[in-house]
Amino acid sequence: MDTTNILTQVLEASDRRRDERRNFLRVAGQATVAAGGLSLLAACDNGPKGFNPTPTPTPTPTPTPTSAPVSDGDILNFALNLEYLEAQFYSFAVYGTGLPASQVTGVGTQGAVTGGRKVTFEDPIVAQYAREIAADEIAHVAYLRTALGSAAVAMPAINIDGSATGAFTAAARAAGVVSSTGVFDPYANDNAFLLGAFIFEDVGVSAYKGAAPLLTSKTYLDAAAGILAAEAYHAGLIRTILYGKGFAAGTATGSIFDQVRMISDARDSLDGSVEDDQGIAGADSSISNIVPTDGSGIAYSRSAANVLNIVYLTKSATVGGGFFPNGVNGSIKTSNAN
Template sequence: MTDSVQLTDALDRRVERRDERREFFKAAFGMGALAVGGAATLGFAKRADAQTATITDPDILNFALQLEYLEAQFYLYATTGQGLAANLLTGTGTQGQVVTGTGANMARAVNFGGDTVVQAYAREIAADELAHVTFLRSAGALGSAAVAQPTINISGGLDGPFTAAARAAGVIPAGNTTTPFDPYADANSFLLGAYIFEDVGVTAYKGASPLITNKTFLQAAAGILAVEAYHAAIVRTTLYARGVATPALRTNADLISNARDSLDGATRDLDQGISPTTVGGALVSNIVPLDTDGLAFSRTPSQVLNIVYLNAAAATMGGFFPNGLNGALRASVTAS
């Protein structure tokens, strides 16, 4: 058997294992891990409609902008203890607050414990996400059409979305209702918190790019996609390497991957963890999650919303966006 056939077989076996876990995670998330809104606002009857409904380039860029708001707020708080400046939060729609939580697990600068390497990574990503928000709001992109930042929850507390995601994924053991997942606690927790976002951002830009008609906007989206892919690779590689000494990091990253895959409801595997596999007797890493053609996966806006709302059901709010998004693309459909 050739190495290529062995690799294909290994990938197929990994997909089968994840398919077996899909129903478990769907049950764990159920009809909503956190509070959600009513029926899909845009009236999408099925997932294909979310891709083919008439939407404009500004709609797509505003959808991307709100994902950038989320990432920028998380990384800025994690590195500086403060979020985006007030002049970067305004726009059309309802401007919301950043829910940081209270007490010991509130959003704050991460205690990197002297780990200057991970801290440097975090600072670089924070600067990049700030630049993305600034660019998408600029006259060269959305300008006056930019939506305001909606309410975003980045609390590390017991009632925060990080804890809800970790509990449903099994990162926090079943039955444990007293331990939060706090991504600001230390370097390893920060990396797992970042891992929740980064792969989603890559697939979101990949999925939205065919819907963009303006070449200037498409070029901008392609540029941001590339940066998000670099970010995802940094996080995945660091978790993989640190997982040698701390195997739970790889295990927990795999659990998060499985949970994301259950939320987006795709019949094929759109998500891959970081644990290695053996091909031809040799260990093969899985730093770059690709399909069998060597391409990055795509997610529709609706699938992305299922993940950030932490809800496999039709929803208009929840999870990291407790009041939903601004703009046209704000409703998910039932994952299937």
């Protein structure tokens, strides 16, 4: 994308969007926004109507340092961190290698990837889907880096290890997918890969859904909507394959439904008090739940801070852990205390 074509046109603010932006900044813990109403009051005459006294000069006050509001660039850089994670996972799983060196540089501390290796796929359909998703995620990284230009953050340290000390095992142990001493290796086979992908995909969809109303540039909003749609296709695809494999296995050996539910419950426990995450089937596994929505058929959102709760594998307000051991780069980096 040609960065000279990035528009700065601002969408008309509404009360709802203003409230959402304030809430986003509060939970992200990175910036504060001066209330528009207070600014207007400060500019207005507080005296009686029609009375306009001669203004008395007053000394210019010393400016008080304040935190800068979160910008569209900050939001897209937050998204870029997540795209680095997904792109590295899929790239290693499909090709056995990560992103090229030219695609991981930028602002902030550049980190390395721990873990990751090629999956020996048994099902050619799963292998083909994995290749397609990998190509999309790699393209997302390239697109966001081009759109952000010199402001793009570097890839932070990423842990996608499937060993006993890796982030995938920590996530699986917390969810109960494996025992407290068990190991979860998403590169071991098709099903393990799909479960590993399931950990990320729904999170990406809810993150873009939560960020979309906060963007002011129509061009950035259009880009975010396009990536959101792609991530939703990916999530629906992973959920569909998992449901099909679980359904085909039958109730006697069909542990996939339980494993997916455990991961979903774990995400719910990490990201706050609202229970909106969903598995791939209802109480009766014969009824699919491919698209996790509310009663109106609308996908749910997550704040940036609550997304970080999941990828950091924490319920505390911290700046690192889990899949991002040293945190993410950019101004939005703090998870939520819950």
